[in-house]
Amino acid sequence: xxxxxxxxxxxxxxxxxxxxxxxxxxxxxxxxxxxxxxxxxxxxxxxxxxxxxxxxxxxxxxxxxxxxxxxxxxxxxxxxxxxxxxxxxxxxxxxxxxxxxxxxxxxxxxxxxxxxxxxxxxxxxxxxxxxxxxxxxxxxxxxxxxxxxxxxxxxxxxxxxxxxxxxxxxxxxxxxxxxxxxxxxxxxxxxxxxxxxxxxxxxxxxxxxxxxxxxxxxxxxxxxxxxxxxxxxxxxxxxxxxxxxxxxxxxxxxxxxxxxxxxxxxxxx
Numbered sequence: 001x002x003x004x005x006x007x008x009x010x011x012x013x014x015x016x017x018x019x020x021x022x023x024x025x026x027x028x029x030x031x032x033x034x035x036x037x038x039x040x041x042x043x044x045x046x047x048x049x050x051x052x053x054x055x056x057x058x059x060x061x062x063x064x065x066x067x068x069x070x071x072x073x074x075x076x077x078x079x080x081x082x083x084x085x086x087x088x089x090x091x092x093x094x095x096x097x098x099x100x101x102x103x104x105x106x107x108x109x110x111x112x113x114x115x116x117x118x119x120x121x122x123x124x125x126x127x128x129x130x131x132x133x134x135x136x137x138x139x140x141x142x143x144x145x146x147x148x149x150x151x152x153x154x155x156x157x158x159x160x161x162x163x164x165x166x167x168x169x170x171x172x173x174x175x176x177x178x179x180x181x182x183x184x185x186x187x188x189x190x191x192x193x194x195x196x197x198x199x200x201x202x203x204x205x206x207x208x209x210x211x212x213x214x215x216x217x218x219x220x221x222x223x224x225x226x227x228x229x230x231x232x233x234x235x236x237x238x239x240x241x242x243x244x245x246x247x248x249x250x251x252x253x254x255x256x257x258x259x260x261x262x263x264x265x266x267x268x269x
Contacts, residue, residue: 020049021068021081021089028081030074034058034067034207041074050081054093057178060205063144067207069093079144086146087174107180108194108269109173115195118256119202120168122249127158140164142202143171172198178206184219185267193224194265196232196257203249204235228257 023044031038035058044050051071055078058067066078066088083089111119123142129150130137139150139157141164146152155163176194179201189197201209209215214231218224232254236246 020051021083023048023050023076023080024082025080028076030070030072030076032074034069034075036061036077038075042072044076050076052081052083052090054091055088056093057207057210060208063138063142063202063205065205065207082147084147086144086152105180106268107176108191108265109176110169111172111176111195111198112191112263112265114192114256114259115198116165116168116172118195118252119172119199120165122199122203122245122252123168125161125164127160127164129157140167143167172202175201175206179209180266182210182215183266186221187218187224187266188264189224189266190261191263191265192259192261193228193257196228196253199249199253199256200232200235203246208235225258229254232257 023046026046028044028046028048029040030042030044032041034056050068052068053071054069055066056069056075057065058075059065059077061077061079064077064079067075068078068081069075120141125141126137126139129139129145137145137150139145139153140159143150143153150157153167155167159167175198179197212231214227217227217231232250233247236242236250238246
């Protein structure tokens with residue numbers, strides 16, 4: 001057997017055994033990069049099985065900032081791929097850790113009550129998951145369901161506001177972790193500042209936070225109150241238009257950020 005034939009056989013065999021995941025959107029765009037601004041290279045129909053070669057962060061889609069690089073060499077929003085996992089299912093593209101921050105891991109994983117209440121206020125309460133067009137609704141205070149009927153949620157439906165708060169607290173370490181990964185250890189934040197930035201991260205997604213001017217300015221050593229006051233209000237658009245709800249949320253986040261506190265939350269709790 002010729003070498004080229006052997007290579008083709010090995011490739012075909014590897015492809016046939018690769019794990020695949022179903023597309024949940026009616027027509028899912030596969031783009032040249034991990035974000036909605038990149039060119040569409042091809043489109044997958046609902047139910048199409050995609051093989052994921054690696055994953056990375058990018059434009060947040062309904063709170064999920066993970067993008068999957070398919071075996072076709074283009075990227076799809078993980079929100080529209082049913083992996084059954086709330087997070088990464090394979091290695092990160094390029095071998096990157098997705099971080100770059102200098103945190104030792106001793107930052108506050110959870111938020112103070114002011115931060116939890118702020119997120120709950122602006123996310124709104126949903127007692128039971130309701131099927132949406134792609135079968136992945138939200139429930140509680142902004143929890144994005146990862147499985148049909150939110151099967152991954154350990155609390156009984158309908159949720160009470162108390163169990164919804166517990167679910168929110170379960171979700172928050174994911175967002176504090178990515179935020180901590182993008183800030184260097186020279187940044188000093190109290191618990192109110194940390195809570196305000198985590199609320200913003202929860203809303204816009206880790207990928208957007210990573211590439212933000214806000215994070216870049218904090219890492220350069222600029223005054224945190226000045227940076228937050230100038231940068232947070234810019235995050236007020238969705239679907240190409242300004243939403244008053246986002247304007248109001250950003251105002252609330254700035255107010256909390258500028259509320260004095262002697263309790264440190266980052267880089268050490």
